Amino acid sequence: RKEVEQDPGPFNVPEGATVAFNCTYSNSASQSFFWYRQDCRKEPKLLMSVYSSGNEDGRFTAQLNRASQYISLLIRDSKLSDSATYLCVVNERYNNNDMRFGAGTRLTVKP
Amino acid sequence: DTGVSQDPRHKITKRGQNVTFRCDPISEHNRLYWYRQTLGQGPEFLTYFQNEAQLEKSRLLSDRFSAERPKGSFSTLEIQRTEQGDSAMYLCASSRTSGGAYEQYFGPGTRLTVT
Numbered sequence: 001r002k003e004v005e006q007d008p009g010p011f012n013v014p015e016g017a018t019v020a021f022n023c024t025y026s027n028s029a030s031q032s033f034f035w036y037r038q039d040c041r042k043e044p045k046l047l048m049s050v051y052s053s054g055n056e057d058g059r060f061t062a063q064l065n066r067a068s069q070y071i072s073l074l075i076r077d078s079k080l081s082d083s084a085t086y087l088c089v090v091n092e093r094y095n096n097n098d099m100r101f102g103a104g105t106r107l108t109v110k111p
Numbered sequence: 112d113t114g115v116s117q118d119p120r121h122k123i124t125k126r127g128q129n130v131t132f133r134c135d136p137i138s139e140h141n142r143l144y145w146y147r148q149t150l151g152q153g154p155e156f157l158t159y160f161q162n163e164a165q166l167e168k169s170r171l172l173s174d175r176f177s178a179e180r181p182k183g184s185f186s187t188l189e190i191q192r193t194e195q196g197d198s199a200m201y202l203c204a205s206s207r208t209s210g211g212a213y214e215q216y217f218g219p220g221t222r223l224t225v226t
Binding site for chain 2: 004008032034041042043044045046049087089091098099100101102103104
């Protein structure tokens with residue numbers, strides 16, 4: 001079983017749609033969680049950290065379920081510019097030197 | 112732009128040659144990480160430094176790979192006797208270790224092609 005698993009997609013949605021991605025992780029002792037966004041042939045960019053209580057940043061909402069060991073990302077009112085690969089990242093240690101990346105979920109938003 | 116920078120952005124080399132990549136982290140970040148990413152996969156951890164000390168190396172980092180961060184600022188990653196399987200994007204990231212902000216910020220990467 002992979003340490004961090006994501007549905008690879010692709011997810012093809014129309015502009016304005018709401019789309020949700022899930023990610024599961026295997027290490028129950030994992031400490032912190034992030035979503036990164038990666039455009040084609042570019043570096044990953046931090047989208048948001050995921051807090052235990054859940055957090056929202058504009059159209060993006062992240063949730064963490066420690067009991068079931070999954071993380072989710074919800075994108076509301078999707079824009080063409082949201083088209084990218086979304087990487088789920090799990091840190092297995094407190095001091096953040098053991099980041100495990102999922103393979104990513106590809107999203108294409110169409111007009 | 113005060114982000115992470117990497118040089119070169121692209122490198123094509125013949126099998127058996129040595130290559131060296133450079134990473135300049137965000138100036139106030141004391142942690143520096145190297146990752147490798149192949150098509151369709153997420154980045155895989157290779158090694159990391161805190162200041163000038165190399166604190167961890169992945170088992171992915173064979174003897175042909177060596178990384179340094181001599182003054183705790185920029186870092187180099189050298190691959191000796193390159194193989195076709197080394198073709199990948201090599202990403203560098205940096206982070207702080209204080210103030211609770213441990214997020215890693217990535218450079219643009221060096222795309223290596225071994226022919």
